[in-house]
Amino acid sequence: xxxxxxxxxxxxxxxxxVLHRPEELMLYExxxxxxxxxxxxxxxxxxxAEVLAIVKLxxxxxxPLVGRGAGTGLSGGALSRKGGILTVFSRMNRILxxxxxxxxxxxxPGVVNSxxxxxxxxxxxxxAPDPSSQKACTIGGNVSENSGGPxxxxxxxxxxxxxxxEAILPTGELIRIGSSALDTPGYDLLGLFVGSExxxxxxxxxxxxxxxxxxxxKTLLAIFDTLDDxxxxxxxxxxxxxxxxxxxxxxxxxxxxxxxxxxxxxxxDCAAVLLLEVDGVxxxxxxxxxxxxxxxxxxxxxxxxVARDARExxxxxxxxxxxxxxxxxxxxxxxxxxxxxxxTKLPATLRRIxxxxxxxxxxxxxxxxxxxxxxxxxxxxxxxxxxxxxxVVAAADEIIKFCxxxxxxxxxxxxxxxxxxRLMPLLFSEADLDVMRxxxxxFNPQGLLNPDKIFPSKKGCGEIHVRPLPLTGAPSA
Amino acid sequence: MSSTPPPAGRPQGSPxxxxxxxxxxxxxxxSGFSAIDKPEYEDYSRCVHCGLCANNCxxxxxxxxxxxxxxxxxxxxxxxxxxRLELGESFVLHIDRCLNCRNCETVCPSGxxxxxxxxLARAQIEQKxxxxxxxxxxxxxxxxxxxxxxxxxxxAARALKIYQRSGLAAVARAAGILRLFGLQNREKLLxxxxxxxxxxxxxxxxxAKGTRRARVAFFAxxxxxxxxxxxxxxxxxxxQANGCEVVVPAAQTCCGALxxxxxxxDVARELARKNFAAFLSDDFDAIITNAAGCGSTLKEYAHLxxxxxxxxxxxxxxxxxxxxxxxxxADLGLTAPLRPLPVRVTYQDSCHLxxxxxxxxxxxxxxxxxxxxxxxxxxxxxxCCGSAGVYNVTETETALELLDRKMDNVQQTKAQIIATAxxxxxxxxxxxxxxxxxxxxxxxVVELLDRALA
Numbered sequence: 001x002x003x004x005x006x007x008x009x010x011x012x013x014x015x016x017x018v019l020h021r022p023e024e025l026m027l028y029e030x031x032x033x034x035x036x037x038x039x040x041x042x043x044x045x046x047x048x049a050e051v052l053a054i055v056k057l058x059x060x061x062x063x064p065l066v067g068r069g070a071g072t073g074l075s076g077g078a079l080s081r082k083g084g085i086l087t088v089f090s091r092m093n094r095i096l097x098x099x100x101x102x103x104x105x106x107x108x109p110g111v112v113n114s115x116x117x118x119x120x121x122x123x124x125x126x127x128a129p130d131p132s133s134q135k136a137c138t139i140g141g142n143v144s145e146n147s148g149g150p151x152x153x154x155x156x157x158x159x160x161x162x163x164x165x166e167a168i169l170p171t172g173e174l175i176r177i178g179s180s181a182l183d184t185p186g187y188d189l190l191g192l193f194v195g196s197e198x199x200x201x202x203x204x205x206x207x208x209x210x211x212x213x214x215x216x217x218k219t220l221l222a223i224f225d226t227l228d229d230x231x232x233x234x235x236x237x238x239x240x241x242x243x244x245x246x247x248x249x250x251x252x253x254x255x256x257x258x259x260x261x262x263x264x265x266x267x268x269d270c271a272a273v274l275l276l277e278v279d280g281v282x283x284x285x286x287x288x289x290x291x292x293x294x295x296x297x298x299x300x301x302x303x304x305x306v307a308r309d310a311r312e313x314x315x316x317x318x319x320x321x322x323x324x325x326x327x328x329x330x331x332x333x334x335x336x337x338x339x340x341x342x343x344t345k346l347p348a349t350l351r352r353i354x355x356x357x358x359x360x361x362x363x364x365x366x367x368x369x370x371x372x373x374x375x376x377x378x379x380x381x382x383x384x385x386x387x388x389x390x391x392v393v394a395a396a397d398e399i400i401k402f403c404x405x406x407x408x409x410x411x412x413x414x415x416x417x418x419x420x421x422r423l424m425p426l427l428f429s430e431a432d433l434d435v436m437r438x439x440x441x442x443f444n445p446q447g448l449l450n451p452d453k454i455f456p457s458k459k460g461c462g463e464i465h466v467r468p469l470p471l472t473g474a475p476s477a
Numbered sequence: 478m479s480s481t482p483p484p485a486g487r488p489q490g491s492p493x494x495x496x497x498x499x500x501x502x503x504x505x506x507x508s509g510f511s512a513i514d515k516p517e518y519e520d521y522s523r524c525v526h527c528g529l530c531a532n533n534c535x536x537x538x539x540x541x542x543x544x545x546x547x548x549x550x551x552x553x554x555x556x557x558x559x560x561r562l563e564l565g566e567s568f569v570l571h572i573d574r575c576l577n578c579r580n581c582e583t584v585c586p587s588g589x590x591x592x593x594x595x596x597l598a599r600a601q602i603e604q605k606x607x608x609x610x611x612x613x614x615x616x617x618x619x620x621x622x623x624x625x626x627x628x629x630x631x632x633a634a635r636a637l638k639i640y641q642r643s644g645l646a647a648v649a650r651a652a653g654i655l656r657l658f659g660l661q662n663r664e665k666l667l668x669x670x671x672x673x674x675x676x677x678x679x680x681x682x683x684x685a686k687g688t689r690r691a692r693v694a695f696f697a698x699x700x701x702x703x704x705x706x707x708x709x710x711x712x713x714x715x716x717q718a719n720g721c722e723v724v725v726p727a728a729q730t731c732c733g734a735l736x737x738x739x740x741x742x743d744v745a746r747e748l749a750r751k752n753f754a755a756f757l758s759d760d761f762d763a764i765i766t767n768a769a770g771c772g773s774t775l776k777e778y779a780h781l782x783x784x785x786x787x788x789x790x791x792x793x794x795x796x797x798x799x800x801x802x803x804x805x806x807a808d809l810g811l812t813a814p815l816r817p818l819p820v821r822v823t824y825q826d827s828c829h830l831x832x833x834x835x836x837x838x839x840x841x842x843x844x845x846x847x848x849x850x851x852x853x854x855x856x857x858x859x860x861c862c863g864s865a866g867v868y869n870v871t872e873t874e875t876a877l878e879l880l881d882r883k884m885d886n887v888q889q890t891k892a893q894i895i896a897t898a899x900x901x902x903x904x905x906x907x908x909x910x911x912x913x914x915x916x917x918x919x920x921x922v923v924e925l926l927d928r929a930l931a
Contacts, residue, residue, distance in 0.1 A: 022568070023553075023562050023563070023567045023568070024544060024567070025557075026552070026556055027543040027544050027560065028543060028554055030526050030552070030707075031526075031528070032525075032526060032527045032528050042543070044541060070528055070531055070532070071543065072527060072528040072529070072531075073527050088541065090537075090541030090542070091539070091541045092573070110541070112532045113531075115532070118856075133527065133528065133529055135529055135532055135533070135584065136528050136529045136531045136532045136533075137528075261586060261588060275795070321586075322529075322584070322586030324525070324527060324586065325525060325527050325529060325585065325586020325587040326586050326587065326588075327587075329523060329587055329588050332522045333522075333525070334525065408724075427527045463744065
């Protein structure tokens with residue numbers, strides 16, 4: 001990296017806020033996924049003015065620039081694929097304003113998702129998007145990835161909860177988009193910027209909606225002896241016009257891994273469970289909970305448990321929210337796939353995933369947001385074995401191709417990042433992709449900001465290239 | 478297994494080795510760790526770098542840097558083991574800066590035993606890294622020449638007592654000598670030396686009041702015997718009042734926690750063996766400690782020994798009996814009548830109780846059992862106060878920054894008394910109350926119970 005650029009960054013931010021030695025950079029080559037890419041330097045701004053100055057320097061030195069929150073992403077969105085400057089927002093973590101009456105808050109991008117909810121809980125409010133990493137992930141990251149979570153089914157994804165943004169374009173202009181009003185005149189730029197995976201702007205301030213905590217909540221656990229019964233229950237519940245706040249499914253194998261960690265009393269011998277939540281006003285919740293339980297029983301649920309208090313409810317959710325990590329106990333490495341299908345295709349898709357697991361010889365666990373057809377198959381493997389890694393990529397691709405055949409999509413909430421850029425042509429034509437590339441070029445003309453993400457490089461069109469081995473704890477051989 | 482690198486090429490005519498063996502040889506050559514007391518792949522690779530730990534880590538919350546987060550520290554261990562990162566200044570800095578509070582273990586969904594691998598990483602530093610001379614002398618003095626010897630602790634304490642009581646301390650403060658050396662805040666962290674050391678209780682048996690419900694051994698600690706004699710006596714009184722006969726075995730010694738945390742494992746092992754001899758010769762219902770930091774190590778003595786050794790099985794026997802005083806009393810159930818204590822109390826979770834031993838409810842249940850006591854939770858009660866064993870001495874600036882944040886949260890509760898469950902935390906919080914001039918009392922949960930004894 002240009003040593004003059006490093007000097008400029010240090011005089012701008014102070015030497016302590018600029019990392020450039022290899023031993024420091026190695027710790028920014030990973031996120032929560034299996035992707036690996038290392039920046040040339042890492043900077044920690046504290047203010048919008050500092051971010052603006054960083055962007056101007058990146059322009060001056062024609063250096064790639066990538067934003068990063070807590071690094072919990074699952075598609076390599078916050079990794080520097082072409083080196084350059086990685087801008088980490090962990091020190092821009094102040095809640096700037098909380099407006100209880102108007103149910104909104106303005107935050108810096110590095111504020112942790114659950115910290116915002118904790119800060120407004122006394123007023124009976126919360127920030128609704130609840131990705132499973134909410135204890136650590138940042139709101140800036142949520143906005144960039146348009147994160148969802150178990151309660152997406154009823155409450156929507158991040159974009160439904162963002163009112164306005166302050167952002168810095170890669171060309172060095174500070175802009176504000178959206179407004180505190182629910183509808184903003186002009187183009188819907190919020191819709192464009194939220195979920196742009198850090199390719200259009202660095203976000204420096206976010207105004208979000210705060211949602212009232214429901215008056216009543218009931219959480220149910222329905223236990224099934226076959227996967228088909230569980231999946232058909234999901235189809236039936238939604239067909240009856242009941243929208244649960246959450247409808248999560250874990251297969252029996254995953255559940256056993258989770259139980260070993262949370263000790264929530266999950267049954268160890270079942271084929272699948274559904275974690276269902278209904279919320280709203282007390283009377284409706286009681287009635288809906290009973291209806292949901294009846295539907296589960298009609299589909300041969302062996303047992304339907306209702307959490308009796310907040311503690312039991314938290315325990316059930318702890319199992320779900322920590323499910324990915326709990327699987328880490330069973331295997332040195334796992335790969336999480338993120339696919340979407342219409343929920344009516346759940347039974348067929350799960351059967352197919354099992355077949356793919358058998359075909360490639362992998363244990364695949366299934367955890368997913370069943371209500372919106374968002375699948376998270378977890379493929380267990382050992383990253384030290386190169387053949388296994390290639391097998392995993394092939395199996396994961398096969399699952400995604402099946403999702404597309406079923407009328408689904410290649411990602412539900414983890415983003416495309418550097419993980420699925422090569423799969424985009426399976427979903428979009430070259431003309432479709434060009435429209436998106438042109439939009440990116442309008443804001444990010446030189447491609448300095450988060451380069452080589454989302455879109456496949458033109459020359460590799462159609463061909464699926466094999467990614468390098470990840471270095472998850474594996475000795476470098 | 479040898480830690481010296483084998484020659485680059487295989488000698489002519491030697492038989493071809495199997496691929497796996499070659500691979501293993503290669504890895505051994507590359508690793509920056511020695512083969513003894515190292516973080517094992519099976520342990521550190523359980524970390525799937527999901528990052529859920531980051532926001533629970535006190536040092537990450539302070540600085541926002543990956544290198545000072547649990548995930549980053551584990552990654553650095555993996556990199557050293559892979560030979561990609563030198564076991565040098567940078568590695569040592571970030572491993573030293575860890576409080577070992579183990580909050581990350583509470584939040585880790587993958588069940589990474591962070592405390593265990595951190596201590597092994599420190600054992601590697603101890604073996605392979607040459608610290609600056611002053612640091613070497615200080616560490617050697619504290620871990621090898623002072624803590625293992627009760628007699629020396631008593632002598633040092635007497636000297637410190639003379640300083641504190643003779644007016645020398647007041648003179649030093651008034652003359653600004655401490656300020657000159659930047660020690661004015663550090664002095665507040667120093668324990669006040671007791672007038673009557675606890676050593677005299679060693680070898681004694683304290684009878685149960687009323688019907689005997691249990692017969693327990695009391696683990697008295699090392700430094701605690703010269704600075705927390707009152708706490709130790711209060712602990713014994715509360716146990717007696719609740720029907721326990723309390724034996725204080727004479728042959729006991731320091732638990733070795735500070736040595737183990739610092740990677741000085743040979744000393745920790747030696748101390749552990751002495752304690753096995755002191756406590757396993759008799760059949761107690763439980764061994765009780767009032768120091769969560771000690772308790773956590775005492776319960777994990779097995780980590781210090783190879784699985785097939787006799788010491789390992791003795792460690793397991795010992796640890797099976799170990800109980801924190803709050804855990805023991807909450808399980809046994811209080812039978813002693815308690816009079817009302819109309820005070821507002823907040824509770825600071827001691828890291829080695831809540832994260833190390835997973836005991837969150839017991840101390841709160843005991844506080845709730847005191848009539849008239851107004852218990853108020855503080856926000857982020859299970860974030861470290863910065864005490865962390867010797868951390869407030871070795872990393873004073875960071876410890877005081879954490880203490881400052883802690884006191885902000887304490888003040889929100891308007892509590893008159895801060896309760897906690899570990900002597901180290903008591904000292905740190907007393908310093909916090911002194912620095913802010915809040916006039917708050919800082920007490921162990923068991924001291925509040927003692928006060929409430931009718």
